[in-house]
Amino acid sequence: MARCRPGRRPTERPGEPRGEPRAVRASRCGRAAAAPPPRRARPSTAPPPFAARAPRLAPRHDRSTRFRRLVAAVGGKPHDVNARGRARPTRDRPASVEFARRGGNRENRHRTERCFDGGVTMRVLVTGGAGYIGSVTAAALIDAGHEVTVLDDLSRGHREFVPDAASLVIGDVSDPGTVHRALDEGLNACVHFAGRIEAGESMRVPETYFAANTGGTLRLLEVLVGAGIERFVLSSTAAVYGDPVRLPIREDDPTEPTNAYGASKLLAERALEWVSELRPLRVAALRYFNACGATPDRGELHDPETHLIPLVLEVAAGQRDEIAVFGTDYPTRDGTCVRDYVHVADLADAHVRALEALGGREQLVCNLGGGAGVSVHEVIEAARRVTGHPIPVRTAERRPGDPAELVASSDRAREVLGWEPHHRDLDAIVASAWDWHRHRLSDGMTDST
Numbered sequence: 103m104a105r106c107r108p109g110r111r112p113t114e115r116p117g118e119p120r121g122e123p124r125a126v127r128a129s130r131c132g133r134a135a136a137a138p139p140p141r142r143a144r145p146s147t148a149p150p151p152f153a154a155r156a157p158r159l160a161p162r163h164d165r166s167t168r169f170r171r172l173v174a175a176v177g178g179k180p181h182d183v184n185a186r187g188r189a190r191p192t193r194d195r196p197a198s199v200e201f202a203r204r205g206g207n208r209e210n211r212h213r214t215e216r217c218f219d220g221g222v223t224m225r226v227l228v229t230g231g232a233g234y235i236g237s238v239t240a241a242a243l244i245d246a247g248h249e250v251t252v253l254d255d256l257s258r259g260h261r262e263f264v265p266d267a268a269s270l271v272i273g274d275v276s277d278p279g280t281v282h283r284a285l286d287e288g289l290n291a292c293v294h295f296a297g298r299i300e301a302g303e304s305m306r307v308p309e310t311y312f313a314a315n316t317g318g319t320l321r322l323l324e325v326l327v328g329a330g331i332e333r334f335v336l337s338s339t340a341a342v343y344g345d346p347v348r349l350p351i352r353e354d355d356p357t358e359p360t361n362a363y364g365a366s367k368l369l370a371e372r373a374l375e376w377v378s379e380l381r382p383l384r385v386a387a388l389r390y391f392n393a394c395g396a397t398p399d400r401g402e403l404h405d406p407e408t409h410l411i412p413l414v415l416e417v418a419a420g421q422r423d424e425i426a427v428f429g430t431d432y433p434t435r436d437g438t439c440v441r442d443y444v445h446v447a448d449l450a451d452a453h454v455r456a457l458e459a460l461g462g463r464e465q466l467v468c469n470l471g472g473g474a475g476v477s478v479h480e481v482i483e484a485a486r487r488v489t490g491h492p493i494p495v496r497t498a499e500r501r502p503g504d505p506a507e508l509v510a511s512s513d514r515a516r517e518v519l520g521w522e523p524h525h526r527d528l529d530a531i532v533a534s535a536w537d538w539h540r541h542r543l544s545d546g547m548t549d550s551t
């Protein structure tokens with residue numbers, strides 16, 4: 103996947119206003135001035151390192167060609183329900199195509215000045231947009247003036263997490279027919295969250311992880327590329343690094359996953375890199391460290407739950423008797439694993455920025471972390487402070503595939519996206535999750551809703 107290419111300036115840099123007119127932003131990143139020089143033939147089967155990547159053969163944005171491909175792809179059965187499951191009026195095809203051609207929605211023009219190269223709204227397919235990070239990102243995209251279609255099979259996602267302003271297409275990203283239905287919306291970008299996310303489970307059913315995270319991404323890509331989608335952001339993971347060679351981890355550090363989950367995402371990244379190299383698709387992979395926290399409307403809710411913070415809060419809420427600590431003999435300050443917790447709202451903000459930044463660059467890989475290593479014991483201590491509950495602990499065996507310590511350098515995200523994690527205080531993060539957890543319990547929301 104792409105590193106920051108030398109000689110290319112990002113669309114957005116810290117301190118720059120995010121709503122500059124297209125021409126200004128395009129010329130800043132060098133795209134408006136001249137067509138890129140020719141691309142050299144690829145000499146080997148492995149993608150060249152990004153720093154050595156040859157420039158492209160032709161301008162990537164041949165809008166008339168892309169428009170013709172989009173017209174060809176748009177069609178079939180409109181399937182359009184809102185988050186509450188009600189049928190929405192079907193947009194007729196000429197309007198969809200017209201929207202795609204202009205890249206924006208006339209009604210929304212007034213709120214799009216800061217969006218998408220200045221002045222045009224993106225129409226974004228958010229796969230897995232009924233899940234934890236996906237739904238918060240869908241809401242953030244809408245808040246930023248973009249339009250969102252969520253594609254989710256609701257096997258692990260929650261219908262009520264889907265923002266009211268988003269369309270919802272229910273189905274599997276691996277099914278081309280379903281993706282085509284979603285594309286009836288006339289979309290021009292995709293943020294891909296759908297997949298399997300548990301490192302521990304991936305060591306028990308690795309084939310499921312490769313099928314969902316690698317195979318599913320490829321099948322989705324085939325349809326999106328055929329439909330002329332321009333920008334693609336992959337939800338990737340810190341698990342691609344495995345045991346780090348140094349801390350904090352930088353994007354150019356070795357990627358040697360210690361679990362099948364990380365390996366399945368790394369393969370997806372590699373495939374994306376190739377596709378982006380050979381097709382007119384701009385791609386970003388965002389490698390999250392440990393997503394955590396909640397917004398007032400959306401939080402972490404898996405079935406079964408395996409993640410540390412929600413499990414600890416279930417103990418505080420009286421739903422569990424104790425928390426098992428997986429390994430107390432790691433070479434860390436207190437013997438428990440250290441992770442870099444990053445608030446879900448900060449992650450969502452990074453996705454919006456990454457989509458917008460792809461207007462000025464072709465490929466991008468960024469770590470997203472909160473910037474501090476926190477041990478399992480420290481998380482439990484924070485939960486005790488926040489909830490006032492003693493939270494009993496049981497020491498358990500190490501969980502297979504768990505690296506001892508993962509802490510991100512998010513310098514590149516700062517530099518390229520102008521991104522900064524705003525939620526840094528661990529107690530405040532845990533408190534946001536606790537507030538949401540109690541709220542959902544009082545609302546009677548269960549894991550299966």
Ligand SMILES: O=c1ccn([C@@H]2O[C@H](COP(=O)(O)OP(=O)(O)O[C@H]3O[C@H](CO)[C@@H](O)[C@H](O)[C@H]3O)[C@@H](O)[C@H]2O)c(=O)[nH]1
Nearest residue numbers: 299301339340341391392408409410426427428439501504
């Ligand atoms: O009951 C539990 C659950 C977890 N842990 C530990 O807590 C830490 C965090 O575990 P968890 O919350 O399950 O997250 P990770 O396994 O670190 O994986 C998360 O963080 C990754 C990036 O680091 C993401 O890619 C994954 O999607 C996400 O599940 C690990 O050391 C676990 O061993 C326990 O000790 N007891």
